[in-house]
Amino acid sequence: MPLWGTSADATTNKPKFCPADANSPYDRTEVFASQAGWVVRGPATGNGNTGADPEILIAIGGLAGASASTGLEHPTMTKYTIVTKDDHGTSDNIVFEIAYDEALKYAAGSAATLLLSADAGSNVTATLTHMNGVVLADTLEGNILRFTATSAQADTYSLTNNRTMGDPDLKDAITGTAIETDSKKFTSARKTAIGYEDIVIA
Numbered sequence: 063m064p065l066w067g068t069s070a071d072a073t074t075n076k077p078k079f080c081p082a083d084a085n086s087p088y089d090r091t092e093v094f095a096s097q098a099g100w101v102v103r104g105p106a107t108g109n110g111n112t113g114a115d116p117e118i119l120i121a122i123g124g125l126a127g128a129s130a131s132t133g134l135e136h137p138t139m140t141k142y143t144i145v146t147k148d149d150h151g152t153s154d155n156i157v158f159e160i161a162y163d164e165a166l167k168y169a170a171g172s173a174a175t176l177l178l179s180a181d182a183g184s185n186v187t188a189t190l191t192h193m194n195g196v197v198l199a200d201t202l203e204g205n206i207l208r209f210t211a212t213s214a215q216a217d218t219y220s221l222t223n224n225r226t227m228g229d230p231d232l233k234d235a236i237t238g239t240a241i242e243t244d245s246k247k248f249t250s251a252r253k254t255a256i257g258y259e260d261i262v263i264a
Contacts (some may be wrong), residue, residue, distance in 0.1 A: 066100060066120055070135040072243070073255040075163055076100065077119055081110045091141055091161045092194075092203040095134050096254040102196070104174070107239075126164050132160060137164040137205075137234060137245045138207065142256040149216070149264045155200060156211040156219065156261055164209070164234065166241065168193065170200040171231030174246075176209055178261070179222050184214035203235045213263045220260040223250045 067075035080090040093102045094116075101116035125131025137250050139160055146157035156178070174190040187209035191197065193204030213219070227246035234241055246259070 068122065068125065069117075070133075071138055073119055073140045073252075074137060075134070075138075076140060077156070080119070087117075090208060091143070094162065095164050097126050098099040099123070099125050099127070114231075114243075129237060130242065133163060136242045137162040137166055139245070139248075139252060139256050142253070142258045144259065144261055147261050147263055149171045150159070150213045154210045155211050155213055155263065156186070157183045158188070158208070158261065160207045160256075162205045162245070164236065165203050165205050166193070167201065167235040167238075168198055168235055169231045172229035173198055173226040174207070174209075174230040174232055175227065176217040176221060176226070178211060180214065181220075183217050186214050186219065187213045211220070216263050218260050218262050221248045221253070221258065224248065228243055245252070 064081060066077040068102055069075060076090050080088045080093050082090045096116060098118050100120040100185035101118050103116040124133050127135050130136055140163050142160040143159045145159055146155060148155035175187045178186050178188055188209035190207055191210045192208035192230045193202050194206045196202060225248045226243065230241060230246050233239060233243050245259055
């Protein structure tokens with residue numbers, strides 16, 4: 063099995079030698095493709111300077127792709143993580159993250175949203191609040207999107223098949239173009255590939 067991939071749309075392209083461990087400075091979730099190759103930002107770079115240029119792990123010129131037909135072509139979801147699922151009764155008790163294999167850029171406008179369908183009660187809307195742990199702001203870039211919502215009742219909340227991100231004023235950080243439908247749509251196959259699970263609120 064290759065130690066990394068370069069196929070467009072694949073969720074398993076990121077370097078296999080990077081651990082899936084949030085405590086590691088080389089956490090695979092933090093790894094993404096740039097025009098220089100597979101890189102990682104954050105604690106692994108610049109003696110802990112999170113503002114330093116990303117560290118190049120594997121040099122592959124043009125990996126991210128300068129257009130929708132080159133390199134990885136467009137950002138692909140690679141991992142889903144539930145961060146918080148506190149009991150009903152507190153604000154912002156639902157928090158989850160979606161990681162991508164390329165960096166996205168937030169343009170001035172509306173924050174992205176995702177409708178969470180409730181099994182028995184009222185649905186709720188989760189809103190993009192952070193990118194790579196930084197509060198959403200104009201021109202912010204990152205490959206990890208954090209969504210936050212407040213439950214309407216104790217219930218099970220889900221992203222139904224083919225749910226599409228709403229109002230995504232997000233662009234491909236390399237090409238500067240709006241992200242394509244495939245980058246924001248939760249098909250059944252995509253959900254399985256990224257480790258999706260419903261959010262159960264007591």
